[in-house]
Amino acid sequence: MKKPDFVVVGAVKSGTTSLFHYLRQHPAIFIPKSKEISYFSGSDSAGRVVGRDEYLSFFSAAGAHQKIGEVSTAYLYGENTARSIAECLGRDTRIIILLRNPADLVYSLWGQNTRDGGETLSLAQALEAESQRMLDPDFNKHVSGWKYNYAYTDRARYSPQVSRYIDVFGRENVAIYIFEEFFADIESSMRDLFGFIGVDPGFRIRQTAQHNRQGRVRWKWLHRLYFENSRAAEVVRRIMPARFRRAIMMAMYRLNTKTAPRQSLPDGQYRQLMKTFESDIHVLEGILGRDLSSIWSYSGEGK
Numbered sequence: 001m002k003k004p005d006f007v008v009v010g011a012v013k014s015g016t017t018s019l020f021h022y023l024r025q026h027p028a029i030f031i032p033k034s035k036e037i038s039y040f041s042g043s044d045s046a047g048r049v050v051g052r053d054e055y056l057s058f059f060s061a062a063g064a065h066q067k068i069g070e071v072s073t074a075y076l077y078g079e080n081t082a083r084s085i086a087e088c089l090g091r092d093t094r095i096i097i098l099l100r101n102p103a104d105l106v107y108s109l110w111g112q113n114t115r116d117g118g119e120t121l122s123l124a125q126a127l128e129a130e131s132q133r134m135l136d137p138d139f140n141k142h143v144s145g146w147k148y149n150y151a152y153t154d155r156a157r158y159s160p161q162v163s164r165y166i167d168v169f170g171r172e173n174v175a176i177y178i179f180e181e182f183f184a185d186i187e188s189s190m191r192d193l194f195g196f197i198g199v200d201p202g203f204r205i206r207q208t209a210q211h212n213r214q215g216r217v218r219w220k221w222l223h224r225l226y227f228e229n230s231r232a233a234e235v236v237r238r239i240m241p242a243r244f245r246r247a248i249m250m251a252m253y254r255l256n257t258k259t260a261p262r263q264s265l266p267d268g269q270y271r272q273l274m275k276t277f278e279s280d281i282h283v284l285e286g287i288l289g290r291d292l293s294s295i296w297s298y299s300g301e302g303k
Helices: 016-025 052-059 081-089 102-116 123-135 137-142 158-169 186-197 220-227 231-239 242-255 267-288
Strands: 006-010 067-071 094-099 174-178 215-217 257-259
Touching: 006 016, 006 081, 016 067, 016 094, 052 067, 081 158, 094 158, 094 186, 102 123, 102 267, 158 174, 158 267, 174 186
Parallel strands: 006 067, 006 094, 094 174
Antiparallel strands: 215 257
C-alpha cells in the first residue's frame, strides 16, 4: 500500500493550514483533502482513524510518481509519536516542523479554544489550571476535542519535542522552519521545502487566500457533537469510513464557524510568558545552532 514520504508534524497554530494548501498545489505532491488525520496522536474524536489499513487508505489515490505527505499538528507533542511514525512509515520519512513564537502560540491556542466554546477560563486561569487538568480524568472525559490542546505552555516548549524527532529520524531528515521567517518570504521558503521533499523547487505557488482565519463557534452544541468524546462519536466511527468522517467533520466545523477579529496578546502577559519559555528557547537555540532572541523578541539573557 502507498504510504507518506513526508509528514508535517506541527507545531499547532503555526501556519500549517496555509502550508497544507500550498503543498497541495504542487503537481508532484499528493496530500489527502483531510488535514489533521492524526492517526498517530491517539485522539478519541469522531474523526479518529482506527487501524493502519484505514490510515493508509487516505493515500490510495496518489500517483505512482508523486511524493505523498500528510499534515497533523498533534504529532509534534506526543512522547511516543515519532517512534510510532518511524515504525509505520520508516526512519527515512521526511519530517517537517514549523515553530512559532511560543507566547503567540499559547495565546492563539487559548483563543481558539475560547472561541470554540471549550475553554471557559481566562488565559491566566487556564495557565494556572493546566497541570491539574492534564492529570484529571474527568477533564479528559468532558473536554471538547483533544485534551492536549489545553496543555498551552507544554505544547510551546519545543526543545524536547524537536529532539525526539531528530533522535528518531536523524537531523538530515528533519526540516525545521521558524514561522515568522517562513511566511515573511513564502516563495523562498517553499522552494527550500520542495527541495527537501524531493520535488521540483521551481514550482510557484498561488497565494490567493487567507487560510484558517480566526473564527467563533455559532452553535456550541454542534461543536460538542463532533469534537467531544461522546457516544455519538463512537457510533459514527463504527458505521462510517475515516475519509468520510474527516470530510464531514471539517465541513461541519467550517459551517459552524463565523469570522472574528484577530486580537493580540497584551504586552505585560507577553513578557511574562516569554520569561517562562526562555530556558527552553536556549536549549532549542543549541539544537538549531542559531540565535532566536531578535525574531522572537525576548531578552536572550542567561545564555
